[in-house]
Amino acid sequence: MTLLEIRDLKVSYGEREVVHGVNLSVGAGCRTALVGESGSGKSVTARAVLQLDVAASLSGSVSLKGQELVGAKASELRSVRGSRVGLVFQDPLTSLNPVMTIGWQIMQPLVIRGVKKKEARERGIALLARLGVKDASRRFDDYPHQFSGGMRQRVVIAIAVIAEPELLIADEPTTALDVRVQAQVLDLLHEVAVERGMAVLLITHDLGVVAGFADDVVVMRHGRIVETAPVAQLFADPQHPYTKGLLGAVPRLDRDPAQRLVSVEEIEAVAG
């Protein structure tokens, strides 16, 4: 069953169109990776779902289980945000409010939906513990600066999933973390998504991240989608020259070390 259906989505900033008619769908409970270089329009596409950027103007269709979001009223969008679609950003340092306790921020999505403080607190602590924060009940009233980067990103994930959304949009959730922590956070995201039957739209420029995580991969370039395929198929038999180029740019242990990686210029030349 399709959860998120994006049809012919165009996004412009003023006169400049940056996403030119994208089609994309995410099935319920599926993990889809949206891949591309910086500036390919992948973040803009994903963020168009929640319409948090007031400067962007949208056309086309974004529907969540049949509910059309493009042109929806502010109140409709607000009821979608958090409770049906959660969001995780790249940098956990700037994603958390520095003057509020992490507990307050985790409880917020529940509190604004009328859940009692006491219950929200219990659920928040349980979730934080599930996400691997040790001593969750004691650390609940700490401030963001008292946490490390990886722990902060767990807090951000807790905020995004506490109201049990059907879809989580994770915009480069591990890019700002160091490599060891990256894998932990991705695994955790994977586990939580499976446990809750939550679909994930993972935005990344890192194909290495995609392989173990996603069911489907969507490759974007210059504001257009160039290839959509199940993850195994994409890695085994990439169709589009650009995808081949991208895969060639990933460093691998089993490749002849004397051979140079494919450069962006070479990808550009092949893909046209």
Added chain:
Amino acid sequence: MNVARYVARRLLLSGVVFFGLVVLAFVLVTVLPGDPARAAAGRNATAAQVAEARERLGLDDPVLVQFWHYLTNVLQGDLGNSVFTHRAVLADIADVLPSSLELVAAAMLINIVIGVPLGVLAAYRRGRTLDVMARIVALLGATMPVFWLGLLLQLVLSSRLGLFPLYGQLGFGERVPDITGVITIDALLSGDPALFSSALAHLILPALTLAASFIAVIARTVRSSMITSLDADYVTLARATGAGELRVVVRHALRNALVPMSTILGMQLGWMLGVTVLVESTFSRQGIGAYMVDAVLQNDLYAVIGSILVIGVVFIVTNLVVDLVQLWINPRLRDGLAPARPAAPEAVR
């Protein structure tokens, strides 16, 4: 303990600033024209009487000894005597200071009630009509000389329209019991509503005049720090959780903007006390500003310097209070991670 160390550091710094203030005051006493011995002995004193006063005041002692005497006197609350009122300067100031604090408190209230929302709205609607309007209003308030604005308000609102009393602190023949020295509070305590509303009416115009130039500064400060907060990822993420705009603006953005805001408000409180010099004269109010103006005109050296010292002490105390408030509103400070005082944004004069 980080907090204890921070507080100790602030207290120590306040002490250093106070010492600097006393040094400055002492230098002023020594170098300013006018002979304290002559002033103390009186206008018609003979040369012998002046010499006797000089001896009595210790003015023949070495400078360092004189400074030591001055410092110990100040620490004991002895700021010298006024040659005009023939009373201790501190007693004079204690009589007039409550009235100035009342004026400053009222102006600060107006400053916050108008300036902060103006800055928030300007940031929220940046680049739009409301932002431009707010900037123009703020600029007008900031660039208008205080005494001139005071006269203008008196002319239009009092003299022409009769909305407010022209000057003074109470109507003709009205009196309040001397309880706190703050006229509005004393009027309230007297239990006479008419008296209270009269005291309040007399307070509004001077407070508005005093606040005008400060509103612009706080509005610009709030605007620039609100723009930073509103653009921050945590604000976008708060929206992404479904939080309403009011919650996003107040609980997330404004809560963060409080840190630079409190720094500026603290400084403004001290400046305001200085600006009372202009406002109290314009509106014929009692207060430390008016007292200082009289003292200057009468060459009353100790009164002038005493007033400066007292204003300086109020400044030091408010800044100390701001430092402690920051400890409360900025959790990073408690762990010693943030700079002790965030750099003031561009709008500071």
